[in-house]
Amino acid sequence: MEYPQIRFLNDHFEKALILEEPDPSLDDYLREQGIEPERVPKPDCYDQGAMVERLREGQHDLLFKRSKFVVDEQVVQASDKLAAVMLCCIGDDTVDKPACAEEGVLVLNDPVSNGRSVVEMVMGEMILLARRLYTANRSGRQHRWTKDSTRRYELMDKTLSIIGLGNIGKQLARLADAFGMNICFYDESDVAQEVGTTLGWTSCSSVSEAFRKGDFVTVHVSAEDPQGQSNEGLLDYDHFRQLGADRPENSPRAFINAARGFLHDPGDLKRAIDEGHVRAAAVDVFPEEPGSADERWENPYAEMDNVFTTPHIGAATQEAQPRIASRMATSTQLLNERGTVRDTVFGQGHTIGVNAEPPHWILAVVHSDVRGTKKSINDAVYEAGASNLQSNHRDFPELGIAYDVNAIDQPLSDDQLRHLIETATSLSDDPSAIRALRQFEVNGTTA
Numbered sequence: 088m089e090y091p092q093i094r095f096l097n098d099h100f101e102k103a104l105i106l107e108e109p110d111p112s113l114d115d116y117l118r119e120q121g122i123e124p125e126r127v128p129k130p131d132c133y134d135q136g137a138m139v140e141r142l143r144e145g146q147h148d149l150l151f152k153r154s155k156f157v158v159d160e161q162v163v164q165a166s167d168k169l170a171a172v173m174l175c176c177i178g179d180d181t182v183d184k185p186a187c188a189e190e191g192v193l194v195l196n197d198p199v200s201n202g203r204s205v206v207e208m209v210m211g212e213m214i215l216l217a218r219r220l221y222t223a224n225r226s227g228r229q230h231r232w233t234k235d236s237t238r239r240y241e242l243m244d245k246t247l248s249i250i251g252l253g254n255i256g257k258q259l260a261r262l263a264d265a266f267g268m269n270i271c272f273y274d275e276s277d278v279a280q281e282v283g284t285t286l287g288w289t290s291c292s293s294v295s296e297a298f299r300k301g302d303f304v305t306v307h308v309s310a311e312d313p314q315g316q317s318n319e320g321l322l323d324y325d326h327f328r329q330l331g332a333d334r335p336e337n338s339p340r341a342f343i344n345a346a347r348g349f350l351h352d353p354g355d356l357k358r359a360i361d362e363g364h365v366r367a368a369a370v371d372v373f374p375e376e377p378g379s380a381d382e383r384w385e386n387p388y389a390e391m392d393n394v395f396t397t398p399h400i401g402a403a404t405q406e407a408q409p410r411i412a413s414r415m416a417t418s419t420q421l422l423n424e425r426g427t428v429r430d431t432v433f434g435q436g437h438t439i440g441v442n443a444e445p446p447h448w449i450l451a452v453v454h455s456d457v458r459g460t461k462k463s464i465n466d467a468v469y470e471a472g473a474s475n476l477q478s479n480h481r482d483f484p485e486l487g488i489a490y491d492v493n494a495i496d497q498p499l500s501d502d503q504l505r506h507l508i509e510t511a512t513s514l515s516d517d518p519s520a521i522r523a524l525r526q527f528e529v530n531g532t533t534a
Contacts, residue, residue, distance in 0.1 A: 092519055093508065094191050094453075096170045098527035100148035100423045104141060106132035107153035109175035109415070110408040116416030120423060122149070130379040132156060142166040149419065154178050154399070155378050160186040170525065171195055171422060175411050176402065179432040180310045180347065188486035191453035191522025194432045195418050198254055200410035201402030205307075205345055206258045208401050212369035213263075213303055216341040217242060219367070221395050238366065240302075240339050243267035248301030250294060250321075251308035251346065252279040259305065260288060273297040276313050294322065298329040305343040306350060309435075315485035322351035327359030340366040345401040348372040353387035360391060369395040425529065426451040426492040433483040433490075443477040443494035445531035450493045453523040456482045459514030460521070464491055467507035473497045488522065498526055 103117055105126040114124040125145060132138065133156060142150070142165035150158070150166075151173045158172055163186050172182055174196035187194050215221060217240040226233040247263045249256045252274040260270045260283070270288040273296070274280060280290050291297040298304055308318050331340040342365050344350060353374065359365045370388060376399060377384040388394040402411075421427040426449040427440025441449075450468070454460040461480060468475050478493040499507070504524060511520040 093521055094167060094169070094523035096523055096525040097148055097168055098525065100170065100419070102145055102147040102168075103149040103151055103173075103419075104138070104145065104147045105151045106138065106156045107175075108132075109151060109153060110412035112409055113151065113175070113412035113416060116412065117419065120416075120420055122419070122423070124151075130381065133378045135159075135162070138162065139165045142169070149173055151175055151415065152181075154181065155376070156181065158182040158187070163187055163190045163192050170523070173415050173419060174432070175415050177201065178310060178347065180349070182432070184432065185486060188433070188483070188488045189519070189522070191488070193422075193428060193453065193490070195415075195422070195428065195430050196432050197411050197414050197418075198430055198435065200414045201404075201407040202255045202258050204404040204407040205255050205401040206262060208371070208397075209259055209305055209343055209345055209369075210262055210266075212343050212345075212395065213242060213247075213305075213341065215395060216303075216343075216367040216369060217245070217339045222392070225392075238339075244269070245302040245339065246271060246300055246334065248272065248291065248297040248304045250274075250297055250304065250306040252276075252283050253307060253309070256307040257282065259307065260286070264288075271297055271300045294326055295329055298326050299331075299333040302331055302334050302338045303341045303343065304330055306346045308346055308350070310347060318347065319349045320351070322355070324355035324358055327351075327356055328362070328364040330359070330365050338366075340364070342368045344369075345371040348374045348376060356394075357388065357391060360393060367393045367395070369397070371397045371401050372399055425449065426525065426527075428490055428492075431490075433486055433488070434481060437481060439479050439481050439490050439492060441477040441479055441492055441494040445529045447476055447494045447496055448498045448526060448528050450495055450499065451525045452491045452493075452521060454489055454491065454511065455515060455517050455520045455522070456484055456487055456489045457515040457517045457520060460511045460517070461489065461491060463507055463511035463514055463520070464493070466510060467499060467503060468493065468495055470506070471497070471499050471503045473499065494529075498528070 100122050103122050103124045105124050117124045139161050146166045146168045148168050148170050154176045169192050171193040177198050182194055219239055246269040248271040250273050252272045271291050272283050273291040284290055331338045388396050418429050421429055429438045473495045476494040480491045482489040508521050
């Protein structure tokens with residue numbers, strides 16, 4: 088079949104390009120699945136043009152990366168066999184999701200494995216900021232003995248405001264709860280609000296309210312809000328200046344950002360600190376971050392004595408990285424051997440797959456969400472004389488695509504697949520109605 092705009096994917100994934108040095112155990116997991124990993128070390132992996140050429144020459148099925156390499160339209164189009172971008176991290180800021188959707192390339196991440204590492208770092212930073220350990224350490228190195236209790240606090244009975252009650256936010260709230268802290272949170276998600284209030288935490292109606300109520304404010308939001316709008320600039324000076332406004336004057340008034348560098352302008356936080364609204368801060372993420380240790384970087388808080396900075400190491404623990412490799416390998420196996428999509432950034436919190444008893448065939452389709460495309464798939468299966476044993480379908484309206492996976496009792500021929508494509512195009516009046524097609528057998532020995 089010759090439909091240059093459609094990806095006809097390999098029935099079994101064969102090759103993976105691995106960038107930004109995720110844990111080496113990932114390579115072994117992939118080899119066990121029959122996928123050959125091609126690993127490009129830092130800093131070579133940040134050469135965009137070279138990576139595009141590697142994908143073009145290698146025609147890889149999968150691209151694994153962490154948080155820096157930019158997946159743009161050129162990268163996505165380089166391999167005609169590219170089925171998915173596999174993010175060995177939570178953040179998807181560096182992926183052009185509309186370009187992936189247009190090409191029928193899925194984007195999967197790991198929203199779970201690094202949570203404990205981030206939570207423990209944030210708890211440690213709250214203690215560090217509350218007790219001013221950073222100033223005590225600096226004074227000691229200058230041979231000065233500064234033993235006093237001025238602006239040094241316990242966590243017990245202090246209020247922690249958490250902006251974003253997702254996986255990390257919930258874990259942090261539970262741990263802070265055990266420290267005897269009062270928990271407030273702000274999250275637009277109805278589910279998060281229900282979970283938080285059920286657990287006895289106080290829901291805030293706005294970001295401003297969360298700042299006013301908190302002795303500490305920590306932010307744990309995704310790159311986008313539940314409506315798919317960017318969270319860039321979510322926080323500003325007006326928020327920072329309200330930190331602890333509803334708390335006693337004798338309050339830590341500390342802010343922590345271990346989520347996204349673009350959530351606020353460093354200048355706004357620095358101004359709030361200079362004016363005394365924020366007394367201390369810990370920042371792990373920045374609007375501009377270098378690709379490697381050798382690249383020159385300007386720390387926007389370098390001159391601020393009461394801002395504790397770390398180089399985006401929230402998930403950089405010996406425990407988290409192998410967990411991420413294991414989880415992403417499992418997500419790969421589910422996609423590779425069952426057509427199941429888990430943890431797609433197109434629509435978090437949903438697993439799209441089937442659980443029919445083998446043997447059967449899987450027909451997996453990435454298509455536009457225009458009316459008529461789903462019908463064309465069902466009609467093609469019916470007209471081929473095949474039985475649809477089980478199916479699962481999900482639209483991603485923000486990106487104009489859908490994923491459809493079907494367990495059928497016999498495969499569709501090339502002619503029948505061609506008819507599916509032509510029918511989808513005709514019914515939807517969309518020339519790119521079908522973006523990617525994959526069909527393979529599940530015999531019960533590997534899935």
